[in-house]
Amino acid sequence: MSSTGESLITTVLEDVPVEKSGKYFFSCQVKLVNVAPGCMWHKVIINALLKSNRTRNAGTKRCMAQMPQMTPEDGWVDIEGDIQVDQDTTKMTIQVSSDADVKYEVDEPELSQIVVNENWKEQANRRIDKIRKGDITINVDISDEFDPSKVVIKVKQLSHSFPWGTCVKAGALFGTSAADKAYTAFFLKHFKWATFENSMKWRFMTPTEGKTVFSTVDRALDVLIPNGIKVRGHCIAWGKSTKVPVWLRSGDAKRVEEAVSKRIDELADHYQGVFAHYDVCNEQLHGDWYEQKTKDPHYIDQMFLKSAAQDDTVDLCLNDYDVCSKGIFTSAYRRQGLSMVERGVPVSYLGIQSHMGCYPDVDLLTKRLQILAETGIPLFITELDVRQEDIELRAQGYEDILRLYFSHPSVHGIIIWGFWKENISYETAALAEGKKNIKWNQAGEKVHHLWTKEWQTTEKLRPQNKEESFEFRGFFGEYELNLEYDGETQWTHSFSLEEGKDVNIDVNV
The missing domain is CATH 2.60.40.10 (Immunoglobulins)
Known part of the structure; x- marks a missing residue:
């Protein structure tokens, strides 16, 4: 191994020959020696430098893995990541880095090739x-x-016991326009689970301190519950600073703790026994606002424990991204789930968002699912979309990833992140089209066939x-x-x- 000293970058593997377009899995152990003054914890990053015959510099940098929220007390931490190298890549160098003023040790670096499984569909x-x-x-x-x-x-x-649903726009469910009525009718015909895209989020429910607005969610639930739809509560809190209610952002630790406690109490009092799931603190691997504010590295534990005490009918979930659609945070999510369970936190599911910005790679996804399943915590796909402009690629992408997820014993449900082109975050992920007469498009027909014919x-x-x-x-x-x-x-x-x-x-x- 070689170290560049002040840059805090450690080269652990250098100029390793690789196959063009090959898929690789890297693992190592990292231990922090110190925490910089004024910091709670640090992030360790694994980068790959991809080199080709035409590369004259250090190569193209690609992130393979990140392990946030590390401290010396954690000891040796397993960090893993994967990559598919470019078509012209001939060599790969792998480097470990962290924040300035942080010392760390690296051990047991290992790189292996992920074998392409041509028979995955038959096995699935x-x-x-x-x-x-x-x-x-x-x-x-x-x-x-x-x-x-x-x-x-x-x-x-007549119906599946396996949860299959979509996120919905709450206001459209009780809207009076022809488009709203068509949207609601199509949803009720084809789905049995729902997640409110935005209406349950704290900053929308309580835009002003002390004035929680339940009416939008309540009116939507009046449509869903009588029709036998199960609903995921998304979400109690959100770890990113920009997603915290504006009125809370300047609060001190005491005010934050009181506000979180009130938020949990209000939801439990108003919705006792209504929701099937709660995403307790959304995307906490990517945002530690609550931990930093309270100066408690395990503050999320208190959110889970209080939520469980206030409503023992609801399953409590973590929910994060780049844990399966990409392998960057896969091992970090495994570590988070395992450590919380070890501390006695009632984590019912690992929520896997699954926003597929590129075509799903079954070999890489299979490896990531294997890592997450090692927690023993059930997995729930919470925000699946496959974003492809080409409708044929979109159709095949949805079929591939749904088949893989449905075939995995640790996956206990699948929610897609919208379906209608007129009411979805990314039109390139849409499964249905039409203004007032909503119909499946080519990708939607493929998905519909899986659930109503093949499965x-x-x-x-x-x-x-x-x-x-x-x-x-x-x-x-x-x-x-x-x-x-x-x-x-x-x-x-x-x-x-x-x-x-x-x-x-x-x-x-």
């Missing part, structure tokens, strides 16, 4: 069959007076004998069975197929 389909389905057995007993050839048993899945169970059974049993696998969810004789329905039966509970139904004709 096998996992889906294994983890998202259960066994259904239909035992048919037909009396002598009936002809088996006229008996038809239709089994239809939905429908069976039509025709007995050939007086006594016969039919066995098949179905996706977990709610079902309806219809027994028809000579074209007319004779009996209807509803049932649920749950994980770990196979279904056995006797049908007597």
